[in-house]
Amino acid sequence: MDDFIDNLPPMDLLRSEKMTFVQLIIPVESAHRAISYLGELGLFQFRDLNADKSPFQRTFVNQVKRCAEMSRKLRFFKDQIRRTSLISSMHPVLQPDIELEELEIQLAEHEHELIEMNSNSEKLRQSYNELLEFKMVLQKAGGFLVSSNNHAVSEDRELDENVYSNDGYVETASLLEQEMRPGRPDQSGLRFISGIICNSKVLRFERMLFRATRGNMLFNQAPADEQIMDPLSTEMVEKTVFVVFFSGEQAKTKILKICEAFGANCYPVPEDITKQRQLTREVSSRLAELEATLDAGMRHRNKALSSVGFHLAKWMSMVRREKAVYDTLNMLNFDVTKKCLVGEGWCPIFAKTQIQEALQRATFDSNSQVGIIFHLMDAVESPPTYFRTNRFTSAYQEIVDAYGVARYQEANPAVYTVITFPFLFAVMFGDWGHGICLLLGALVLIARESKLSGQKLGSFMEMLFGGRYVLLLMSLFSIYCGLIYNEFFSVPYHIFGESAYKCRDSTCHDAHTTGLVKYQDTYPFGVDPSWRGSRSELPFLNSLKMKMSILLGVVQMNLGIILSYFNSHFFGSSIDIRYQFVPQMIFLNSLFGYLALLIVIKWCTGSQADLYHVMIYMFLSPTEDLGENQLFWGQRPLQILLLLLALVAVPWMLFPKPFILKKLHLERFQGRTYGMLGTSEMDLEVEPDSARQHHEEFNFSEVFVHQMIHSIEFVLGAVSNTASYLRLWALSLAHSELSTVFYEKVLLLAWGYDNLVIRLVGLAVFSFATAFILLMMETLSAFLHALRLHWVEFQNKFYHGDGYKFRPFSFASLNEDED
């Protein structure tokens, strides 16, 4: 038996890759290149040897900082490009590789240039805004002044001095100087201030003015015609022009202060209409000039940005890689001479030659005198788990990993999950109409694979796309199961020939009372279409699906236990085989294996025996005669034997193992009761950070409790897990009943009316119900139940799932996790 198993061809995915612990001694001059070559290869996982050091105490902290600074600049460019909504061509420009130092200089230049351009254009924009505001104030406030002048010309004769306050306003100062000539000093007269303010602040502004002047003012406002761009947020802001009339010197200072506090810009408006016109003209001409300048600046800036945009993606990935390399270098230790870096890590054995070759290449390329030493070591720490998956198997491996990453070299349930998972899903989702819909969806995803894999998808689409091959197999199996159940959107079809049953006479009046008669051979594949709609449809299908679920469950659980045998065989633990695998096999099969056997016999012989009765009385009164429930000769003694075996199996799996472990432990440490003296020599050898440190303590009570928990879990689990497989039947029943309801109560009902509108509405409701409830919700629920059956009922028989994943240092995985 063992020879046979040993000679089995190895399965790729069943065991994780063999790993080895490696020490690299890298001369400083070739370190950077070596690490980046390893990153390109992506098959080496570094251990952090400086875990106790904070990030800025590490060796290459300056380089990391420089990279962070560069990526900050790149982010700045990206942000600028996004703001100008420039569509950067994503064609990777072929360009000779540039060194990091060069790139740094280039980036600094670009940033400097860009910041200068930004500040210039901001200045321009500001003066442009001021002019624009001035123009609007002139237009609007002029209107107020004219109207107020007309009202009472005589009273307001002195209304001529205007207040001008705008310190930062240099551009038009020369123009306005002539306006600044002191007006006729007039303390009691009415004066005004005109300006412009954000729409949102007008109300509060007015209120504040009112309070500050105790109501002695007149506030006029009008919305500005154009929106003005806020230079900081580059958003368009709506503004309002105002004119405040007041009297007195104190009020003026107050109002000016309030204007300043509210960020209102004040502009002087001359009283004279002719002067106003003149000013307006001047302002307009300057505006036009500025606009031209602004546009030119904008074009220049866009050009610069687009030239940056060409290289942006490449530079970003380059900086990201550099940063990753230095981060990895920071995990390495300097050796005593400070000339070499020492790194430790894991790599798969198959990749040894590739890694060595990459290292040699690095030595050669960097003209180093000394080669890189690649040196295998052994480690006590368990190696990481690494499965080489392809795009088909990776989704299934993900399903398993979501429960727990396999222990190193442990049997990987993903091998079986590839088929059993979609199959159990299909048992619950058996309808070939729905299956075809799913299949179409899966095929669309697979056909557009190359296009979709490069894009960023939403979280839901991402999940769907990741599981496209799972979806494919699920749909294929549901078509298969649907054919067995003979359901197409819950309608049976005569695909495989005529039904085996027919009515007793041509009128068929007693079909629903006395039933049909069988007149030819059994329907060749799946359920006979005549069951549909008959009185005994549900009892028949329930009995079929229930028994099928139990059969499937018993088979899958047996597979789980057999895998535990392969595990113990692989790890050479005969105790586990003898005191765990064997009694478990006996226990499960003497009870539920026997039930499965009874089911098969009942199906084959067509017997009328009541299996509940048989199973229940097997425990209650095993010696009693079975009577009419007897299925085969010798059933009673067999039942007694099986019951005894099951009873024996429980203590068998509970007691021996802990005692044997204890004995083994005692033997191993016989004569060493005093333990080893921790000599100072020993302590020196143990490097504090290395993976080689471990001490094993044997605690009998802990082991025993552990074993007890396991045994109890298994014994109780055998019952509850078998029952749990009945969910296959329950969900399949729910699915077929739901689709029947939608078909009969919606579609057929609507079709009964001879009205196109009702029919269309019925069709719409039917298709929505099918798409959302049956295809989405039901798929999800069947998926979850299949997941549970795998994680709990199947995997708890053998799977530890306490390993950790192999996370190689790789540039390929780098690009995904950022931004």
Next chain:
Amino acid sequence: MYGFEALTFNIHGGYLEAIVRGHRAGLLTAADYNNLCQCETLEDIKMHLSATEYGPYLQNEPSPLHTTTIVEKCTLKLVDEYKHMLCQATEPLSTFLEYITYGHMIDNVVLIVTGTLHERDVQELLEKCHPLGMFDSIATLAVAQNMRELYRLVLVDTPLAPYFSECITSEDLDDMNIEIMRNTLYKAYLEDFYRFCQKLGGATAEIMSDLLAFEADRRAVNITINSIGTELTRDDRRKLYSSFGLLYPYGHEELAVSEDVDQVRAVMEKYPPYQSIFSKLSYGESQMLDKAFYEEEVKRLCLAFEQQFHYGVFFAYMRLREQEIRNLMWISECVAQNQKSRVHDSVVFIF
């Protein structure tokens, strides 16, 4: 309904309590502070902080960093969190959260008023204001010439208006007046906040009354120490003490007549919770008092997280974050000015 908050608290407060506890888990730990204290440059501090929750706020800062930038960005994070919580909050939690910011509002008002008194630029002053204590018309404070105007023009619109009833005088503003105004406002604010918490009842009242009483007592001690040797009369001094707290009323009587630090100390040592604070200090010393009080406060604030279903956690979180930002500011200043030996003088470890 004391003891039955668990039944109904989570209907409105559960989400935010979870949020605030999550935020609290992001506070810097002792290990972080140890690392920060070893930093050589501000770049190192930025690098270390980039691994914490402050990361996203600092990552886009160009390289020659300043202490102010670090503090500004860290405060921005606090403000963002506060605003998020305020948006999600319903009554009475939203009012509670607003109460937390009134203290900053008072400080900002005082800052602007003193600033204008000394003829500083308003924009410059505005930048120095704590963003949590901002209100719409804060810049207009510069217009006011005396208390009455201050109230009538600006503060009448703010939540601080009711606290002003005690200090409406027509006196012109000067440094002394402003300081008295600050303390009067603060007294009224604390009392109002205290009453509000009492009205909320339950665990909130219990925990917040403890925290606010500590705050009131600390202010009482600070007022006493700061007013020693000034022209403030005893009666005026007593008027500034809040009318609750452990020291109320007998401790206040004694504090009001204290003439030097040792007398204050003698008063405080009669109260067991404050004994430990003063026993750390040597006689005649008041320099380290602030730190001692901060340490005690942090301890109490951390304890607020031990109980569930109350609003004290929000107050405690905001205070802890502010303390953390003060710590960061101190560390950065020490690093920037090459005074690393003094790093530990003023850093209060939170955990």
